[in-house]
Amino acid sequence: MNLKISNTKKHLSGNIKITGSKSESNRLLILQALYPGLKISNLSNSDDSHYLQKALESEDELIDIHHAGTAMRFLTAYFSALEGREVVLTGSKRMTERPVKLLVDALKKMGADISYEKNEGYPPIRIRGKKLEAKTVSLEANISSQYISALMLIAPSLPNGLEINLEGKITSTPYIKMTLEILQRAGITGAFKGNTIKVEPAEQLVEQTLAVESDWSSASYYYSLAAISESAELKLSTYRKTSLQGDSCLAEIYKQFGVSTTYREDYVLLEKRPGSKPKRIEENLQNSPDIAQTIAVTCLALNVPCYLTGLHTLKIKETDRLVALKTEIEKFGSRVEVTQDSLELFPQENFSKNVSVATYNDHRMAMAFAPLGLKVPFEIKDADVVSKSYPGFWEDFQKLNFEVEKP
Ligand SMILES: O=C(O)C1=C[C@@H](OP(=O)(O)O)[C@@H](O)[C@H](O)C1
Numbered sequence: 001m002n003l004k005i006s007n008t009k010k011h012l013s014g015n016i017k018i019t020g021s022k023s024e025s026n027r028l029l030i031l032q033a034l035y036p037g038l039k040i041s042n043l044s045n046s047d048d049s050h051y052l053q054k055a056l057e058s059e060d061e062l063i064d065i066h067h068a069g070t071a072m073r074f075l076t077a078y079f080s081a082l083e084g085r086e087v088v089l090t091g092s093k094r095m096t097e098r099p100v101k102l103l104v105d106a107l108k109k110m111g112a113d114i115s116y117e118k119n120e121g122y123p124p125i126r127i128r129g130k131k132l133e134a135k136t137v138s139l140e141a142n143i144s145s146q147y148i149s150a151l152m153l154i155a156p157s158l159p160n161g162l163e164i165n166l167e168g169k170i171t172s173t174p175y176i177k178m179t180l181e182i183l184q185r186a187g188i189t190g191a192f193k194g195n196t197i198k199v200e201p202a203e204q205l206v207e208q209t210l211a212v213e214s215d216w217s218s219a220s221y222y223y224s225l226a227a228i229s230e231s232a233e234l235k236l237s238t239y240r241k242t243s244l245q246g247d248s249c250l251a252e253i254y255k256q257f258g259v260s261t262t263y264r265e266d267y268v269l270l271e272k273r274p275g276s277k278p279k280r281i282e283e284n285l286q287n288s289p290d291i292a293q294t295i296a297v298t299c300l301a302l303n304v305p306c307y308l309t310g311l312h313t314l315k316i317k318e319t320d321r322l323v324a325l326k327t328e329i330e331k332f333g334s335r336v337e338v339t340q341d342s343l344e345l346f347p348q349e350n351f352s353k354n355v356s357v358a359t360y361n362d363h364r365m366a367m368a369f370a371p372l373g374l375k376v377p378f379e380i381k382d383a384d385v386v387s388k389s390y391p392g393f394w395e396d397f398q399k400l401n402f403e404v405e406k407p
Pocket residue numbers: 022023024070143144145146149171172175289290313
């Protein structure tokens with residue numbers, strides 16, 4: 001489904017209800033599979049969480065996780081420790097290009113039985129579940145925090161718990177802290193000090209319901225909309241000031257664009273006052289890689305030069321996001337330079353017309369570009385990719401008076 005979008009309104013206002021964080025939900029779904037007494041409220045309605053839930057309920061040998069990277073990594077650890085079960089874990093074509101070697105090597109060192117069905121280091125993988133009795137494991141921490149979270153999530157179910165030693169620089173740290181906090185909220189003892197994570201074994205947990213906060217990465221598109229509009233008043237629910245999600249740093253970052261965030265009981269109010277525009281944006285996003293696309297497009301729309309660093313994980317996500325951003329932004333007439341871990345935007349005053357933005361099976365390409373419709377009408381290809389994390393995105397978007405038509 002291709003969509004043409006435009007909006008000529010000067011003021012944006014509306015109330016948007018976003019469902020639970022995909023990251024928090026995926027962690028809780030794994031914990032729930034390990035400790036069935038656990039209940040979850042405000043679960044994400046994303047395709048990724050849906051496929052994870054389906055995989056955990058499946059009794060089939062072949063498990064297809066589609067585009068869900070975090071779910072792929074979490075399930076690799078989960079099935080490795082599920083004694084007596086044999087599965088083949090696979091996914092979309094892109095999933096077979098997203099590396100799992102560091103996680104597989106760590107699990108093998110712990111005693112797991114995993115083999116590659118096609119290419120070494122990549123899905124599909126065959127896992128024969130075993131009792132994992134290792135007490136410690138080390139792994140490189142600069143490629144993806146998902147590998148570390150995957151080990152942390154199964155750690156309490158192992159007979160000895162697990163000590164994880166992180167080697168080198170640590171990336172996407174808030175996601176590791178989120179995993180630890182969720183374990184602790186569930187009643188599991190754990191700590192993360194320096195380069196060492198320790199999780200104690202837990203035979204069972206107290207029956208309880210854990211509530212998921214709504215998704216901050218999804219909220220980023222409304223921050224971008226507010227920043228690009230002349231004035232805005234948007235209420236987003238359900239959010240808390242003390243979030244487990246690193247992407248809540250949006251509130252700080254978007255102050256530079258004149259967007260203020262007020263935390264109310266269970267929602268945030270975003271307000272944009274006319275006349276505020278930064279000269280240049282510089283951000284290191286190694287702690288919040290998922291909002292890089294949003295910020296780059298906000299800057300494109302506002303004609304603000306920007307230099308984003310800490311982006312080394314972007315090339316192994318749903319697509320190579322650095323290349324995708326450069327290609328699609330340059331269609332509008334601006335120039336972009338990318339390296340292995342940075343993006344610099346040299347914006348142009350006028351936007352090229354009749355642009356069609358390709359999305360590369362990446363939900364965030366579609367959603368990050370959408371707010372640009374406030375400046376110039378354009379087409380988004382395969383707009384239904386949004387369902388990976390935010391199936392209701394286009395319906396919510398239309399609530400803000402956007403014209404969304406199928407050409
Ligand atoms: O643990 C998680 O829920 C996630 C971790 C991050 O991945 P990396 O650690 O690979 O950067 C993030 O990009 C992804 O969307 C979700």
